Amino acid sequence: MKALKLVITAAIFMVSAFTNAVEASNADSTVVTTMSAETFDRLETGLLFGMSSDVTGVVESSLFNAVHIKIAYPExxxxxxxxxxxxxxxxxxxxxxxxxxxxxxxxxxxxxxxGTPEVLLSLLDNSYQNGIFFYFQERVQSEQFTSTHN
Structure with a gap:
């Protein structure tokens, strides 16, 4: 029961922080947006809370959210x-x-x-979160292959 409460609390907190971030990004017509100090603090707190969870699914979701936030807010x-x-x-x-x-x-x-935030944003899919990680894996492996053969 305690784990369920923790999962629900983390999910509500992350959705709240992420909703505010999405609203801010929707208010601007560009893909990359700027961030206020309050938004920064809320996103950081939400990510840290989710990543410190004992529930693997919450941590995995927080990793996806961390990627999504960094793409939307490169700063x-x-x-x-x-x-x-x-x-x-x-x-x-x-x-x-x-x-x-x-x-x-x-x-x-x-x-x-x-890649650019615009390219990465097109790869994000909430229903298939592993897709962005597969893309990152290909980029890392490609870079490792290139660096070992030069």
Whole structure:
């Protein structure tokens, strides 16, 4: 029951923060938007809360939200979020979770290696969240292949 309450609380908090972010992005006709300090704090708090959950599904959803936020707000830089991504990449409950955190962390640290926000936004699909991670995986593997053969 406690886990269910935690999942519901995390989901409500993330939806609230994400809804505000989407409303802000819809108010502007451009793909990339600017962020107020209040929005930054709410998004950071929501991501950290979700990523620290004991429920794998909440953490996976938070990783997708972290990617989505970074695409919509390229200026979103958070040492706390990056530290939590690094922790999950090392200590996550499953290989899949650790690899998604690793890919997300790579995107946070070097977004220019993954394409423009417009291209990435077209790849985001809430009903198929793994799609963006498969794209990131292809980009990372392609970069590793290229760097080893030069």
């Amino acid at each position: 979103f830089i958070s040492e706390a979020v990056e530290a939590e991504l690094a922790r999950i990449a090392i200590e996550g409950n499953s290989h899949s979770l650790r690899y998604k955190a690793y890919l997300t962390l790579n995107y946070y640290r070097t977004p220019s290696e993954f």
